[in-house]
Amino acid sequence: MSYFTEEASAETVNARIGAEANPRLAQVMAALVRHLHTFTKEVELTQDEWDHAIAFLTQTGQICTDERQEFILLSDILGLSMLVDAINNRRPEGATENTVLGPFHVAGAPERAMGETISLDGKGESCLYEGRVLDLEGQPVAGARIDVWSDNAEGYYDVQQPEIQPRWNNRGIFTTGADGRYAFRGIKPVSYPIPDDGPVGKLLGQLGRHPFRPAHMHYRVSAPGFRPIITHTFVGEDPYLTSDTVFGVKESLVAPFERVEAETLWRSPFDFVMVPEG
Structure with missing residues (x-):
């Protein structure tokens, strides 16, 4: 053990981690201390800046509720x-890529018949979503459950407007048959801002960044014997594709949205490719 010095600050702190500490906790905390101290030395953090950081973290915690998690927003x-998601969902080439779950998934959405609509408020531009659920060999996956959800035409999820939108608006679960095909009707989603009335939104403004997410449809695909997929498909011409405020866009997830003039609706085909467990 040694006394604290600027030069050996991280080493001094880490030397006091006890031998009885959980090995993984010790590994994670030692790395955190090393990087945190290196960062502090690199930028030569001032006392005033440190005070502001503590105040920011305090405000972030104070705004959190059961319905709002500002720390996850900060992480986003x-x-x-997205980095944690990428590390934990590495997949072989050809498999559908993951992206963040987002804060608006709700368990227990209604099971719907294949081809049924999920849009209950009658607003927005109708869109037919269809495609297949396949394995890495291109074979159909039967019994795949496809849990879908999106915002409405005004950029809000039903849980954000419980007194305005019908319950389960733009949500549903569909199960594939032997051919692995799925189809449902929803709306062409619209881009929307993340909640920016708190400390995270203020930080975005100070960084010269906007709070918008590009338009997307959420999917959670699961099937026996396969690793689940949590992902979005994104509207190709959206202006925020390359500046998604939570970095959720991956090139392979930008889906076609084709205008079907005869029926005055859109069509968005997309195939999901699943990876076997293990």
Whole structure:
């Protein structure tokens, strides 16, 4: 053990981690201390800046409720949520890529018949979503459950407007048959801002960044014997594709949205490719 010095600050702190500490916890905390101290030395953090950081974290915690998690929002806008997701969902080439779950998934959405609509408020531009669920060999996956959800035409999820939107608006679960095909009707989603009335939104403004997410449809695909997929498909011409405030866009997830003039609706085909467990 040694006394604290600027030069050996991280080493001094880490030397005091006890031998009885959980090995994984010790590994994670030692790395955190090393990087945190290196960062502090690199930018020569001032006392005033440290005070502001503590105040920011305090305000972030104070705004959190059962319905709002500002720390996850902070993780999102720093790209940390997407990095954790990427590390934990590495897949072989050809498999559908993951992206963040987002805060608006709700368990227990209604099971719907294949081809049924999920749009209950009658607003927005109708869109037919269809495609297949396949394995890595291109064979159909039967019994795949496809849990879908999106915002409405005004950029809000039903849980954000419980007194305005019908319950389960733009939500549903569909199960594939032997051919692995799925189809349902929803709306062409619209881009929307993340909640930016708190400390994270203020930080975005100070960084010269906007709070918008590009238009997307959410999917959670699961099937026996396969690793689940949590992902979005994104509207190809959306202006925020390359500046998604939570970094959720991957090139392979940009889906076609084709205008079907005869029926005055859109069509968005997309195939999901699943990876076997293990």
